[in-house]
Amino acid sequence: MGTELGLTADSKPEARLDSVGIWWICWSAVWTLLLLAGAGFLILKRNTPMLRIRGIGLSLSAIFLLHLFWMAVQLGYVIGPLYPGDTQYWIMGTYLPLGIGLFHGSNSRFLHIAQRQKQYLESKSDSQAAAKTSNKDGDGFISRFRRLDHTAKVILLVGSGMLFQLFMTIFMYIISRKWHSAWGIPGTEVHGNDMEQKVQMGRGWEWWPSIIWQLFWAWVVAPSTLWSARAIRDTQGWRTQTILCAISSLHAAPMWLIALYVPEMEAINHHFIPPQWIALSIWLMEIFTVFLPCWEVISHQALCQETLNTIAQWENNKTGVGKAIQSIKSKSTVVESFKSGWKSTHTSGKASSVESILTLSALEHVLQRNPEPLQQFSALRDFSGENIAFLTSVGDWKSSFPASVLNRNSDISEETRRELVRERFNRALRIYTDYISATDAAFPINISSVELKRLEAIFEQPARSTYGEKQGVNAATPFDDVSRPDSATSSTAEKEKVDGDGVQYWGSIPDDFDQTIFDDAERSIKYLVLTNTWPKFVRDRRSSMEAFESAGSIEAGGMRFPIPYTTSR
Structure with missing residues (x-):
């Protein structure tokens, strides 16, 4: 039968620097550098709306712990024969369970955000009733737990599981004489030469807590997450990421057990050691947790740029003024004009290149006349319901003066x-x-x-x-x-x-x-909605809204406005 590090009684206590070993060393170095680059990119772009709502700190912390285990496994083929007998036991009992628990805890944030965003679709009376009910909570343990935010709840729940898993790892180590002969339960010792003892240390009932922990997260928590996420359709790729991460962990523990206890796997274990099946799962989770969001951020930036180009093109066609055309083509000029104080076309008759952004007028028309579809889309699909709710609240507040x-x-x-x-x-x-x-x-x-x-x-x-x-x-x-x-x-x-x-x-x-106290914040959020949520909403409604015409324009307030439609995400 197999062992954790693919060792046999005939293995020599020396590093295995053959072609397979060199491959694992190179692969570990290259992938680690790529992962660091991806994580660094996410940290630099952490204020991007889709990363800000994700709360990447928790997921990157989990990836860090999992990658430590991944590195130990990738190098296990090379330096496994040199590991002390209990090294892999402690790696499997600490880095892996701590990382996998924290990872699935951070993965649950998707469901939490989707549920909380629904509050922006509730009536004011319902929200007030919920607030009053919340204020009536008692001071008991359960009530205090419910008042914690989601991240604190995840840390407490997963942390409690981590402490129990760590306790079981230490407890199994103490009661078994497999790694020490001075104490423990008689009859649990291992015998033979050093390599034969390492082979016996690589499997046994002492590993059960780690197996149960992995099966719990992969076959109980992950399917529950998949079932809860079945009806959510977001525009940020977050649901896709959550589902793929959950699926990628299903094979890990079963294949690890098969590699350890099925004799026919012996030949594979010489080059692909049993924990590599878990490392494969971790590698997939790293792709979906780090690189998929990187691609989403790049797609978001492309969508923002294409929207600005659409605005510039509209202005180009409308004004026909060479000087204005040259200035509007600059992204920085457009962004500055939005944030420094533009004027809506239905409040000003001027045709200035920075004051006649008609796509803004289309957005304002929807916000003033019928914001409910946009509010529903932003809350349920874009997870940015607070932006539309803020804009409509400020608009109502201003009009009530x-x-x-x-x-x-x-x-x-x-x-x-x-x-x-x-x-x-x-x-x-x-x-x-x-x-x-x-x-x-x-x-x-x-x-x-x-x-x-x-x-x-x-x-x-x-x-x-x-x-x-x-x-x-x-x-x-x-x-x-x-x-x-x-x-x-x-x-x-x-x-x-x-x-x-x-x-x-x-x-x-x-x-x-x-009455102007919210003007700057309103301009900032309008720009964010115009370049992020609005083009996604237009694309989503293009085939169903009667106002969208084949020429690619929308009629609002007696005027026709271009649609920033794009095939990008």
Whole structure:
């Protein structure tokens, strides 16, 4: 029968530097360099929407642990005869279970994000009811666990399993005399020369915890993930990645057992040692976890560039002005014009090359007239429902400003004006906590740090005064109670009142607050939607929406706008 390192009683205690050994050394070096390059690319692009929502830190940490095991296995053929007898046992009992548990834990984030994004499709009343139910949770162990974020839950659950697996690995090592003769259960010793003892150390009941751990993740957790993901159709390749990773781990443990205990596998084990079947699974998971997202990021950048080119081409055809054509062809010029303050074509009659971006008008038309299909697509398919929800919320908030608030020369009393301004501020505060605050928002929108700090300076203190202080989870004491909104206290100058609209802020309103407070954030998110979600949505709706015509245009507000359609992802 086979052994972990493909050894036999006749194996010599020396490195096997034949052609097969040299191949494994070269392959290990080349693949490790490629993997480092891919991981480095993901880290550099970590603020890309599709990577930001993935939370690549957890998955890359799992890949790091798994790759340590992968390297030990790839080099096992070469230096396996030189390994101490218990080396492979500890590698199999630590790097592999820790890495595989953490990996499948990070893989579950896909289902969590898909479920949480559905909240943007719920009615306001449903969201408020859910919030009230959440606030009524008790202070018991289960209630505190439920209040943790998904990453903390994964770390706690998988961490508990890891600790149990590590305990079992140490326990098996202690009670068996296979690797030591001074203590343990009598009768578990190994006999023969050094190589014969190593052969016997490579299999046995001591390895069962590692086998059970792998079978649990591969044949219980992975199929459960596959079943839960069957109805999700995202635009980021995340579902594909999750499914392929789950499938790639199915063969590992069974083939490892077959290689160890089926005599006919002996010839293969001389060149392809049994743990190589697990290493093959890890190699596939590395491809789908690192390189597939790299390809998705590159495709996203190509889609963004093609959208900008479409905008430039439209402007080229519309203006016919050589100087404008030359400037609009520059991506940096287009990006700067979007972010620095463009004007919608249905609010300005100018035909400037940076103010007449008609595809923006098409997006704005959809946001104003019928945002529900775009909201549904962004939440269920693009996992960016917070962007559309933020834009529609800000649009509703702006349109609700009474003329008496905007016009300081109106004849309303100062007291009435203050009440109206306070009402507007409370609605703005809710927008801040729902979509911007890193403390309160389930999915904070992706705006610049400068803009975030500016909004925090205005809203953060009122938010904490109104909704309570919230603290991050302490990894050492994750179940320590933290302040909750329903137990927060207010100063004498800042009181809370609950009415039909929810919690109200009654403190002083910052002088910098006005109806333009969200303008910069709105422009940034509109640009992100226009170059990311919008072209995907247009492509998805192209065959079904009656507004899409064969000429490749859409009619909105009595005007025709080009469709940034592309065959890219």
